[in-house]
Amino acid sequence: MDGLIRAANAPLAFRLVLALPAIVMLSRFALSGGGLGHVLQASGEWAARLLIVTLAVTPIRMIFKGHHWPMWLFKRRRDLGLAAFLYALLHLAVYVVRQSNIHVILYDLQYKEYLTGWLALTLMLMLTLISNDRLLHSLGLWWKRLQRAAYLAALAVFLHWIWMKLDDTPALAHFIPLVLLEAWRLWYRFARPGAQRREGPP
Numbered sequence: 001m002d003g004l005i006r007a008a009n010a011p012l013a014f015r016l017v018l019a020l021p022a023i024v025m026l027s028r029f030a031l032s033g034g035g036l037g038h039v040l041q042a043s044g045e046w047a048a049r050l051l052i053v054t055l056a057v058t059p060i061r062m063i064f065k066g067h068h069w070p071m072w073l074f075k076r077r078r079d080l081g082l083a084a085f086l087y088a089l090l091h092l093a094v095y096v097v098r099q100s101n102i103h104v105i106l107y108d109l110q111y112k113e114y115l116t117g118w119l120a121l122t123l124m125l126m127l128t129l130i131s132n133d134r135l136l137h138s139l140g141l142w143w144k145r146l147q148r149a150a151y152l153a154a155l156a157v158f159l160h161w162i163w164m165k166l167d168d169t170p171a172l173a174h175f176i177p178l179v180l181l182e183a184w185r186l187w188y189r190f191a192r193p194g195a196q197r198r199e200g201p202p
């Protein structure tokens, strides 16, 4: 049992778990010999899922204060965010390969469903670039403010998803839990009896 816990704590083991969906979707593509459509969809979904989990970590930690596992998750926020970005890059790479024409890619940009995808990816790139200890210390309070772009990225992903697909249900099923957690967090911070206004997680 101790060995299992130690293995799960090892950064490499956690990163391997995060890589599993990519391994599955790419093997499926390689073995089935079908098109890249499934990889495009699955990579988009995993990018969105991991972004949601990254954002959900702080409210979960607040709700389950005193428990060990939310802290375990909290310490892996950076890996989760990086994995979300890498899945989004895979998603973009598949889209580019499928379109295989810069004019078509630029033409697509006039549509809101594509524009929101690009906006989300740009914000996720910025968040990935600033997610290191050096910038955390040198940017100070600005680092925390810039991190809030993750919420804008999540909103852009939600709009990208519902505008891209005819059925809103999968996007709603993914984002409603995050909205509820964030609503609780806002209530806890600002509206609960005895709440004080302040910056950053408790």
Ligand code: HEM
Pocket (backbone or CB within 6 Å): 037, 040, 041, 042, 043, 044, 045, 046, 047, 048, 051, 088, 091, 092, 095, 114, 116, 117, 118, 120, 121, 124, 157, 160, 161, 164, 165, 170
């Ligand atoms: C870089 C710009 C982006 C482009 C050009 C793009 C392109 C696309 C396209 C063409 C689809 C339709 C797939 C299909 O129905 O076959 C799609 C769906 C989707 N995209 Fe993106 N996307 C971008 C960024 C993102 C980002 C950053 C995320 C998440 C973090 C994301 C998440 C999704 C999701 C969840 C879907 C629905 C997948 C499904 O069918 O279940 N996309 N995207």
